[in-house]
Amino acid sequence: MKFKKVTIAITLAVLFLLAQMPSAHAGNLYVHLSFDGTDDYVEVASDPSLNVSGGSMTVEFWAKTDSLTEAGGTTFSKSASDWSTWYYCMFLDYSSPQLSEIEWMLADSPTTYVDVYYEFDYNDGFWHHYLMSFDSADDSVELWADGVNQSVTYTHTTGSIGSYDSDGDLYLGAQADSPVELFQEMEMDEFRVYSRLLTQAEITYSFNNKEPQNQTGLVMWLRMNEGTGDTVYDETANNNDGTLMPSYPSNAPLWVDETPPPPATPPAPKSKHKPSANEPLPPWVDPRNLSAVFLFILLLVYAYTKKH
Numbered sequence: 001m002k003f004k005k006v007t008i009a010i011t012l013a014v015l016f017l018l019a020q021m022p023s024a025h026a027g028n029l030y031v032h033l034s035f036d037g038t039d040d041y042v043e044v045a046s047d048p049s050l051n052v053s054g055g056s057m058t059v060e061f062w063a064k065t066d067s068l069t070e071a072g073g074t075t076f077s078k079s080a081s082d083w084s085t086w087y088y089c090m091f092l093d094y095s096s097p098q099l100s101e102i103e104w105m106l107a108d109s110p111t112t113y114v115d116v117y118y119e120f121d122y123n124d125g126f127w128h129h130y131l132m133s134f135d136s137a138d139d140s141v142e143l144w145a146d147g148v149n150q151s152v153t154y155t156h157t158t159g160s161i162g163s164y165d166s167d168g169d170l171y172l173g174a175q176a177d178s179p180v181e182l183f184q185e186m187e188m189d190e191f192r193v194y195s196r197l198l199t200q201a202e203i204t205y206s207f208n209n210k211e212p213q214n215q216t217g218l219v220m221w222l223r224m225n226e227g228t229g230d231t232v233y234d235e236t237a238n239n240n241d242g243t244l245m246p247s248y249p250s251n252a253p254l255w256v257d258e259t260p261p262p263p264a265t266p267p268a269p270k271s272k273h274k275p276s277a278n279e280p281l282p283p284w285v286d287p288r289n290l291s292a293v294f295l296f297i298l299l300l301v302y303a304y305t306k307k308h
Helices: 001-019 201-209 287-305
Strands: 031-036 039-045 055-066 073-079 086-094 101-108 112-119 128-135 141-144 154-158 170-172 185-194 218-222 244-246 254-257
Touching: 001 112, 055 073, 055 086, 073 185, 086 201, 101 141, 112 141, 128 201, 170 244
Parallel strands: none
Antiparallel strands: 031 185, 031 254, 039 170, 039 244, 055 128, 055 185, 073 086, 073 170, 086 101, 101 112, 112 154, 128 141, 185 218
C-alpha cells in the first residue's frame, strides 16, 4: 500500500514538473524582423491555402513604427501574377500625427473591391496588434487595433466580392507589383492568416498572449523567431515559408533580438552579514526551485518506505 501511494505521488510530481515546462511553440517572443522602408520585404510563394477561395478570412500581426515620413507604405499584399489587381493588402498611411490611417483592401477584379480605412495613431514606436477580416456572407469587413474593433472612417464597395483566387505571391513590407514598390518601414512579428473569422474572445486572446487561442483554419503562421538565415518558417502544415528579400544578408530585413539582458550577478554575501531584501533567496526557499525540492522530498519518502 505504501509503495502504491508513493508511486502515485511521484507520478503527480512528474506531471507537475512537465506542466511547468514551456510549450514547444513558445519560441522567443523578443525576436522579430525589421524592414528599412527602402527595398526590404519578405516573399511567400503562392499557395492555394492562401487564396481562401470564396470564403471568409482573417489576417493578424504585430508591428511598430515611429519614423514614417511618406504616405502609402504597404504592410502586406497579395496580387494576381499579371498584376491586374490586388487580391488583399493593407497600408499604413502617415502624413502627420493627425492623419495616421490604416487601409484594408480586398478585391477579386480591378472593378470589384471593398476598400476601408480608419484613423489610428500607430506611429509612436510601440508594438500594436492589428487584425483585419472579411466576411464573405455579406462582403463586410472589420479592422481591429490592440484588441478593439475600430470605427471605420470610410467604406467603398463596388459590387460583390466573389471568388478571389490569386496565383501571385504574398509580400510582407511591400506592394505586390512589378516592380515591387511602396515599401513599409516597420518592425513586424507573428504574422498569421486564417480561412475563417475569429471570435471576439479569440481576438482578445491573441492581443493578450501573442498566440492563437484556436488554430482551426490557420493557414499560415510566421512566428519570425529564427533570428538568423534568409527564411521565415511557417508553423502550419502548409509550409508557406517566407524568404527575406531582395538579397540576404546584405540587403534584406534585419533580425532584431530585444531579449532583456540577464540580471547582474549580485556580490557574494560577506561572513556574518545580514542579507538585505535585494539579495537572492537561498536555493532551498527560492520559489523557482520548489518543484525540484518537492520531487526530491518525494524520492526520499519513496526510499524510506521501501526500506521499512
